Amino acid sequence: VKVAIVGATRGMGRALARRLAERGDALFAPLREPAELTLSAQDLEARGAAGAVGHAHLDLGQPDGFPGALDAADRALARVDALVVTGGLFARQEELAADSGRLAALLHANFTGTVLLCQQTAERLAARGGGLICAFASVAGDRARRSNYLYGASKAGLAVFLEGLDHKFRAQGLRTVCVKPGFVKTGMTADLAPPPFAGEPDAVARQVVAAMTDGRHEVYAPGIWRAIMLVIRALPRAVLRRAQF
Amino acid sequence: VDGAVERLIAPAPEPALEDVAGWGRYPVGRGRVERPEHLDLPAGGEPLVPRGLGRAYGDAAVPYAPGGLVVESTRADRIRSFDPASGRLHCEAGLSLAEILRVFVPRGWFPPVTPGTKFVTVGACVACDVHGKNHHRDGSFGAFVERLSLCTADGRRVECGPDRERELFLATVGGMGLTGLIVDVTLRLGRIEGPWMVLETQGMPSLDAMLEGLRLSAAHWPYTVGWIDCLARGASVGRGILMRGRHATQVEAGLRRLPRSRHIDVPFDAPEWLLNPLFMRWFNRLYAWSHGTALRRRIVSHDAFFYPLDAVGGWNRLYGRRGLLQYQCVLPRAAGPRPVAILLERLAVAGAASFLAVIKDCGPASDAYLSFPMEGTTLALDLPNRGAVTEALIHDLNATVVEHGGRVYLAKDAVTRPEDFARMMPRLPEWRAVRDRWDPQRRFRSAQSVRVLGDPA
Numbered sequence: 240v241k242v243a244i245v246g247a248t249r250g251m252g253r254a255l256a257r258r259l260a261e262r263g264d265a266l267f268a269p270l271r272e273p274a275e276l277t278l279s280a281q282d283l284e285a286r287g288a289a290g291a292v293g294h295a296h297l298d299l300g301q302p303d304g305f306p307g308a309l310d311a312a313d314r315a316l317a318r319v320d321a322l323v324v325t326g327g328l329f330a331r332q333e334e335l336a337a338d339s340g341r342l343a344a345l346l347h348a349n350f351t352g353t354v355l356l357c358q359q360t361a362e363r364l365a366a367r368g369g370g371l372i373c374a375f376a377s378v379a380g381d382r383a384r385r386s387n388y389l390y391g392a393s394k395a396g397l398a399v400f401l402e403g404l405d406h407k408f409r410a411q412g413l414r415t416v417c418v419k420p421g422f423v424k425t426g427m428t429a430d431l432a433p434p435p436f437a438g439e440p441d442a443v444a445r446q447v448v449a450a451m452t453d454g455r456h457e458v459y460a461p462g463i464w465r466a467i468m469l470v471i472r473a474l475p476r477a478v479l480r481r482a483q484f
Numbered sequence: 485v486d487g488a489v490e491r492l493i494a495p496a497p498e499p500a501l502e503d504v505a506g507w508g509r510y511p512v513g514r515g516r517v518e519r520p521e522h523l524d525l526p527a528g529g530e531p532l533v534p535r536g537l538g539r540a541y542g543d544a545a546v547p548y549a550p551g552g553l554v555v556e557s558t559r560a561d562r563i564r565s566f567d568p569a570s571g572r573l574h575c576e577a578g579l580s581l582a583e584i585l586r587v588f589v590p591r592g593w594f595p596p597v598t599p600g601t602k603f604v605t606v607g608a609c610v611a612c613d614v615h616g617k618n619h620h621r622d623g624s625f626g627a628f629v630e631r632l633s634l635c636t637a638d639g640r641r642v643e644c645g646p647d648r649e650r651e652l653f654l655a656t657v658g659g660m661g662l663t664g665l666i667v668d669v670t671l672r673l674g675r676i677e678g679p680w681m682v683l684e685t686q687g688m689p690s691l692d693a694m695l696e697g698l699r700l701s702a703a704h705w706p707y708t709v710g711w712i713d714c715l716a717r718g719a720s721v722g723r724g725i726l727m728r729g730r731h732a733t734q735v736e737a738g739l740r741r742l743p744r745s746r747h748i749d750v751p752f753d754a755p756e757w758l759l760n761p762l763f764m765r766w767f768n769r770l771y772a773w774s775h776g777t778a779l780r781r782r783i784v785s786h787d788a789f790f791y792p793l794d795a796v797g798g799w800n801r802l803y804g805r806r807g808l809l810q811y812q813c814v815l816p817r818a819a820g821p822r823p824v825a826i827l828l829e830r831l832a833v834a835g836a837a838s839f840l841a842v843i844k845d846c847g848p849a850s851d852a853y854l855s856f857p858m859e860g861t862t863l864a865l866d867l868p869n870r871g872a873v874t875e876a877l878i879h880d881l882n883a884t885v886v887e888h889g890g891r892v893y894l895a896k897d898a899v900t901r902p903e904d905f906a907r908m909m910p911r912l913p914e915w916r917a918v919r920d921r922w923d924p925q926r927r928f929r930s931a932q933s934v935r936v937l938g939d940p941a
Binding site for chain 2: 248249250253261275278279281282285286425426429
């Protein structure tokens with residue numbers, strides 16, 4: 240499989256790119272900061288990626304650059320089969336609430352940018368017979384919480400978009416995988432104390448790779464979050480309010 | 485619902501400090517832990533201790549003072565290159581042996597030296613100059629390292645190796661991370677035909693038989709080790725099971741398939757009465773008795789051969805909240821079997837030891853100044869932490885070790901006194917001189933270096 244993976248140098252994306260490399264995929268890495276790319280490309284190539292791992296500049300906050308980056312990926316891999324978006328921004332609720340510029344940037348990258356990128360890629364892939372799009376939403380988008388609803392809102396919107404994308408294009412051979420991680424121990428969450436059921440990036444990556452192969456649309460990772468969110472989604476709003484959710 | 489759900493979904497902003505302890509869970513320090521994806525020294529000259537996966541038992545990777553900085557390498561774990569012709573692997577220091585095994589065993593390569601757990605980083609393998617069941621033949625980890633890249637205290641990146649900045653290299657191998665932050669390592673992996681091992685085991689009735697068995701096996705077997713019942717006394721001192729192994733050929737392994745790895749976790753701290761002397765005595769006896777004295781031969785996976793304890797996640801919790809003190813020493817061959825017997829006898833009388841002790845013959849020492857192994861016999865065992873009694877016992881054992889020219893292993897140690905350590909390590913002054921040149925301000929500092937080397941706290 241030929242995969243363009245956004246965010247392959249860090250955290251979740253690094254773990255996922257490794258698993259893809261180890262099954263022999265050809266990889267291309269559109270990314271915002273190329274500084275780490277050389278090291279990550281060496282890592283992926285040593286682990287079995289097919290051919291050299293190329294890269295192009297891509298900033299989820301700058302949609303103007305998307306067509307160029309997708310063209311570069313198509314050239315490097317002789318047409319990509321799949322797009323994986325692990326990149327995104329994260330900040331604590333207090334930080335976002337205090338700084339509207341930061342909030343706007345987060346919403347723009349996590350929702351607007353990711354949606355535009357996936358939509359453009361979907362059109363391309365569907366036109367040539369299908370493929371796969373995989374993006375990372377979050378359990379934080381399943382139910383609003385007072386302490387995390389700004390980040391959660393960006394991911395809730397993305398999840399709805401991805402579900403729609405799957406409905407629209409599945410008949411044309413394009414599948415969409417929506418990953419909803421719970422807390423995963425990566426650099427992104429370094430400032431937070433890990434709660435119970437915190438996941439390791441490599442275990443989540445294994446689940447995602449399995450879903451990319453077997454046709455599921457929605458992945459909760461670690462898997463226990465499917466059950467937890469089933470309960471939490473079913474709770475009446477009044478209960479959540481009482482529980483200071 | 486309230487509290488529980490709140491904690492589940494809303495991780496509270498992290499308190500700046502975390503508890504930081506070694507695998508023995510004693511002592512416990514408090515520190516600020518950074519886990520960068522790319523290793524570098526933080527700005528400013530604040531003292532720090534490098535840390536890997538936290539498998540050193542004592543205080544080797546515990547911050548030097550409350551609130552001290554810890555740089556954990558585990559997220560800096562990228563492979564830089566691998567040469568399938570020579571087996572040369574260049575990687576970041578946070579790469580674990582578990583990951584090396586996962587990626588490279590299917591390709592027919594194996595770490596040249598491995599300790600009893602695979603959950604260690606390559607950087608830590610260098611810093612502790614770890615040894616394994618093949619020490620009698622191959623030496624310790626440092627012998628397979630071709631190049632290290634360090635961030636030194638002055639902020640420079642320095643490359644060193646056996647043929648370049650040799651003194652810094654010899655001080656870093658076995659130097660417990662106190663000469664600089666190890667960023668990159670180049671080492672040589674060994675060729676194997678597959679993931680299987682030929683294992684032979686034989687019951688041994690006494691210490692003399694065990695030592696003789698190790699000596700005779702050493703000539704023909706790359707991996708040897710003995711498990712001994714450290715509660716046996718009198719004529720039975722040192723009785724146990726001799727194990728020797730080698731990588732199986734494809735013909736020997738046949739068409740076996742690797743079992744799904746079985747893994748269980750210890751979910752909570754066990755109560756202290758669990759590992760009581762009576763239980764341990766019978767556990768040890770049963771283990772020795774169940775094997776008998778016959779010679780047995782079978783084919784096992786490398787995981788079962790090298791890492792039996794890794795199958796039980798968090799096994800250190802079996803020792804309860806106060807944790808354990810692991811004791812490992814080596815006694816020179818010249819001293820003969822006598823001091824080994826004295827140590828075992830003393831442990832049996834104190835009834836302090838728990839699960840089986842590990843005994844192994846070591847080959848010649850390396851050139852690295854603070855490397856632990858030396859030609860002779862090494863003994864390793866777990867002591868449940870019972871406070872002052874246990875510490876007193878260790879000082880007592882140390883006295884015997886010092887008297888006979890042996891030494892203890894810093895990767896396991898939590899209590900050895902500085903004067904004892906200085907007597908055990910004849911090359912300590914040479915190491916200090918190199919460290920003085922590269923880190924006069926003691927930027928790299930740990931609870932252990934404060935305790936054993938007299939660094940400022």
